Amino acid sequence: MANKPDRILEEVGRRGFPRLPLPFLLVFPAIFVLSIVILYPLISSSFLSLFHYELTKPNEVEFNFLTNYNNMLHDDTFWLAFKNTLIFTGVSVVVSLVIGLIGAIAIDQLPERFAGLRGVVLVPWIIPGVVVGFLFMLIFDVEVGVANVILKHSGIIKEFLPWLMDEHLAMIAVIVANIWNQVPFYILMFTAGLKAIPMDVKEAAIVEGASRWQEFIHVTLPYLRGILVITSLLMVIRNFNNFPIIYTMTGGGPVFSTTTLVIYIYRLAFEQFNLGYASAVGIVWCGVLLMVSMIYVKMLYKQVHG
């Protein structure tokens, strides 16, 4: 028997309106909003990527089909940006994950009276990326940066290093800033995961003679596996999109050594106004992200449905 809302809809249908199920109507606003804010720009960008379109040359707009994509294949900067994106994302995620796990275990061991520390640890996570960028730009400044002062006093370096003006050091500097910013997120997630491990399982392992290390490897880690995978995938997506820290610290330089895809797209679109080519790079970037997102959704589904 139809429930009350369905009956109302059927009544409406009898008066000449189409019969629509309630779930359909409830989902409609969300689909509508998503269509406007996600689908439309995506379709529009895909369309734009088939054109030679520079804002500074409005009279020279022309359909060039896949030329932008073909140009991309031969564009050194694109491939460098792609490589930089993978390095930035990979190193940031792996190192943050390890530090986050260690941090979470350490925090988990803290006595209850130090519970407030958990909140303090989260501070870097809530600081906006631009502020983090400025903070670390000063920390790594060649002249007054505290990083150089500490390293020199520790005897690790003899001369101040131009962190943000050396193609290898600059990438290290932005990754360090990014790790500092996102480690608290891992700590938060792993702390939650650690709290969910039944104490009796841990105790059983210890009673059976397992060492702390064995207990960690064979009990704690398997329990955290789900969180570990999902958090990492989430952070891969986030780091793929990371703009403010890199742009504030180096602007993608020196040369293009810290230019990631998102920085490259910004430069193409809003500094060179080459919207057609920027859209093409954006579509490729979106495709890569879509693949990662699909893996994430699949993992999530697996997690929920066992």
Next chain:
Amino acid sequence: MSKKKWVILLTMLTILTLVLTACGGGGSAQQKNASGGSQGTVEITFVNWATAEEATKQQMLDVIKEFEKQNPGIKVKNVPIPVGEQLNQLTIMTTGGNAPDIAQVHFDVGISLAAMGALEPNDNLLSKEFLDDVNKKLYDFGMYEGKHYLIPWVGHPLGFWYNKKLLQEAGLDPNNPPQTMDELTKAMEIIKQKLPKDVVPLQIDTTIRTLGLSHEWSFMSAFGTVPVDGDKVQANQMGPYAEWLRMLVQKGYTLPGKKFGEFRPLAAQNRLVFGFDGPSFKGIIQSFDKSITDEKFYETWGVTTLPVGVDKKPYSAPDDHNLAIFKASKHKEAAAKFAEFLARSDFSIKTYVIPLGFLPTVQSAVQRFPKEFSDPARKAYVEKVVPAEVRLPYGPNYSKIATVVMAGMQEVITTNKPIPEILNNVQTKLEGIIHGK
């Protein structure tokens, strides 16, 4: 879901989109302007960075207020934007159908907007009196395809500042700054040997920005070759300059990767020997350290033209501020009147140009305010630096050219790659931009 329901869903989505689009449209400044504010009053939108910066904000607001007082029929809607965002913001505003009536722009941005078709030519908008008075050279810098699009507002060419006290400490003649690039290099070598390590010999912008290229352009010119000369690409002949730039960084004669503005605090701390900056350098230094009086400043700093190079000619790049009237403006006459007021009125010159250390762009200003424009720095600028100004390759490709050239220069200073290899790569990319190869 059945096919019918999909059709219904898509139809509803389309209708809603159309309704929302219709509701959301029609908010452009031009439409608002067309209706006017109160009866007989027009409103012009003025986009500028003068009110976005603390050092110039109040003076600019005072000038706007005075203009409105003298012209009761015109209201000025002030829109502050950061200086580095001018091209970005104005392009987006224009293409979004929301162009302002008038904007403060640098030459490169103004010419890019003109090439885009966003600006109105000025010749028929400005009064004869103004056109007779304006500095012709600067006015002609704002030409694109035979038409004037920019109205020079304040002069800010780059001059060679030298720190007399530090030169003396290094055993160099404080009143005889280097006259040639070779002398400059020699002086920097002595400075590095004799002065403390934290003293920086030279201010040079090595960032990948259009402003970075403007800053380095005069140095490049002194070494005999600029990357682009008209349609001619000659980046592969810039070897001597690139070698010199690499040497500057390797020997610690400058700080790599810094914007030229980032050297100013060093100047205020008496840690910079040679600066290449505009006439507002003095005011900025004084704003960093309020104890530096005019007298103290001139005891320490002198200004002249950049040391000459192979062709024995001094060069300066224009960092001047201009005004641009937009094609979409409904009140071009009012905007032109405002532009003339900013560039030429006694009030604007007294309130904005003089106190902030800028140069006037109208010839009569120096006659009207002889005392104010006779200080040593401004005299040197008017007599020596302004005549040395050269036009850069402004146009729709300028931003791309700047990115390629400055990326190349960064490669020179941050890697050990052979210079010919770097320059050949820059050459190929520039040819791609300019000749579409």
